[in-house]
Amino acid sequence: MNHASPPPRIRREDRILAEVEAARDEIVAFTADMIRIPTVNPPGACYRDCAELVGRRLQATGLAIEYVEADGRPEHTAEYPRVNVVGRGPAVPGRPRLHLNGHFDVVPPGEGWTVDPFAGLVRDGRIYGRGASDMKSGIAAAVFAVEALRRAGVELAGAVDISATVDEESGGFAGVAHLCEAGIISSDHTQYAIIPEPFGPTRVCLGHRGVYWFDIIAHGRVAHGSMSHLGRSAIEDMGALLEAFRTGLIPELATRISALPIVPEPSRRPSLNVNAITGGQAGEGTQSPCVADRCVATVDRRFIPEEPFEKVRAEIARLVKSVEDDDPGRRFTIEERMVVHPTSTPCGSPLVAALSHAVEAVRGRPATLVASPGTYDQKHFDRIAGIEHCVAYGPGPLEEAHQPDESCSVDDLVATTQVLALAALELVGPA
Numbered sequence: 001m002n003h004a005s006p007p008p009r010i011r012r013e014d015r016i017l018a019e020v021e022a023a024r025d026e027i028v029a030f031t032a033d034m035i036r037i038p039t040v041n042p043p044g045a046c047y048r049d050c051a052e053l054v055g056r057r058l059q060a061t062g063l064a065i066e067y068v069e070a071d072g073r074p075e076h077t078a079e080y081p082r083v084n085v086v087g088r089g090p091a092v093p094g095r096p097r098l099h100l101n102g103h104f105d106v107v108p109p110g111e112g113w114t115v116d117p118f119a120g121l122v123r124d125g126r127i128y129g130r131g132a133s134d135m136k137s138g139i140a141a142a143v144f145a146v147e148a149l150r151r152a153g154v155e156l157a158g159a160v161d162i163s164a165t166v167d168e169e170s171g172g173f174a175g176v177a178h179l180c181e182a183g184i185i186s187s188d189h190t191q192y193a194i195i196p197e198p199f200g201p202t203r204v205c206l207g208h209r210g211v212y213w214f215d216i217i218a219h220g221r222v223a224h225g226s227m228s229h230l231g232r233s234a235i236e237d238m239g240a241l242l243e244a245f246r247t248g249l250i251p252e253l254a255t256r257i258s259a260l261p262i263v264p265e266p267s268r269r270p271s272l273n274v275n276a277i278t279g280g281q282a283g284e285g286t287q288s289p290c291v292a293d294r295c296v297a298t299v300d301r302r303f304i305p306e307e308p309f310e311k312v313r314a315e316i317a318r319l320v321k322s323v324e325d326d327d328p329g330r331r332f333t334i335e336e337r338m339v340v341h342p343t344s345t346p347c348g349s350p351l352v353a354a355l356s357h358a359v360e361a362v363r364g365r366p367a368t369l370v371a372s373p374g375t376y377d378q379k380h381f382d383r384i385a386g387i388e389h390c391v392a393y394g395p396g397p398l399e400e401a402h403q404p405d406e407s408c409s410v411d412d413l414v415a416t417t418q419v420l421a422l423a424a425l426e427l428v429g430p431a
């Protein structure tokens with residue numbers, strides 16, 4: 001007897017993976033379209049165009065769109081408006097809510113490109129251009145993860161929201177921080193956040209180190225350069241301070257190590273970098289003979305979660321004071337520029353579990369947990385919005401961020417989109 005066998009039931013997860021694969025060309029085209037809008041920061045160009053491109057795509061995915069301008073922020077100007085876009089899933093009170101966020105500002109292209117940084121070129125399985133890795137491909141992955149759930153006919157119990165925001169490269173104050181301060185991103189309604197920054201298809205980034213940026217100003221006394229003994233050189237005093245960093249503080253920092261899996265490995269130790277030195281007369285043009293009465297060092301101190309910030313600050317103040325005390329007449333002042341506290345998602349977070357399961361399902365190998373040496377918008381999700389279950393997971397090689405010929409593998413982009421779709425389903429649940 002011959003029975004017509006029923007069609008094999010395709011697993012929901014397999015339907016989702018197939019929908020992402022079927023959208024491969026659309027995902028690539030959408031990424032390339034974003035790259036063609038030169039959203040260079042500084043100054044923050046073409047933000048409205050890019051926000052609207054993403055907004056139209058989010059609308060087609062069925063999300064409710066809102067454009068949020070950073071009213072009240074000084075960098076939000078008529079020439080360079082700061083325009084963010086938010087797409088919201090349906091309101092489902094009492095159900096979990098996930099937020100996917102990517103920044104669409106990119107750093108200036110710089111020198112050394114062999115392809116047009118804003119052409120959105122696709123060649124040999126890679127997308128090229130400024131933002132290909134950091135992080136327009138990440139925005140495309142977030143958008144098409146949700147679109148694939150829709151196309152696969154999956155009803156969600158909770159909801160997924162997506163935002164595309166500005167100014168991450170300059171601190172995110174008119175971007176994610178603004179949305180958090182306005183309550184648009186908030187732990188009142190959202191439990192989980194994923195930022196698809198470029199850590200690659202198998203790495204989940206738990207958080208980042210802290211930053212303490214400050215200027216140290218050496219105050220000398222101006223005099224004729226031919227009678228330098230009548231003045232006090234601020235540049236020489238700064239030299240003594242730099243030497244104290246080199247022989248005292250920097251070796252001391254190298255003895256500390258974080259338990260966070262920060263990559264690359266040497267970044268598990270705290271660090272200190274002198275970002276700039278300015279002193280005496282401007283280098284260009286004619287100079288007249290003078291003892292420099294002012295020298296400024298801009299210092300970038302990266303600290304690990306094991307170092308409380310107050311100790312980091314006191315350690316610098318103590319060292320500056322001791323160099324001052326070595327020589328009467330030597331005087332420094334410190335002016336702080338920025339403090340970013342370290343952040344990391346709680347250990348045992350369901351967010352990390354969901355992404356790990358999804359990486360295993362898509363790539364057939366476990367996810368690697370890492371942490372970032374530099375900061376990104378996770379600090380605002382944690383500190384302002386109160387969403388501690390926040391990680392970074394997205395396509396693109398981190399090493400190509402901000403480099404010439406920045407690119408992203410199309411296969412990695414598709415795999416990452418699949419992982420985000422499965423993780424979203426696990427986090428907010430099927431209806």
Ligand SMILES: [Zn+2]
Nearest residue numbers: 134135168197
């Ligand atoms: Zn980025």
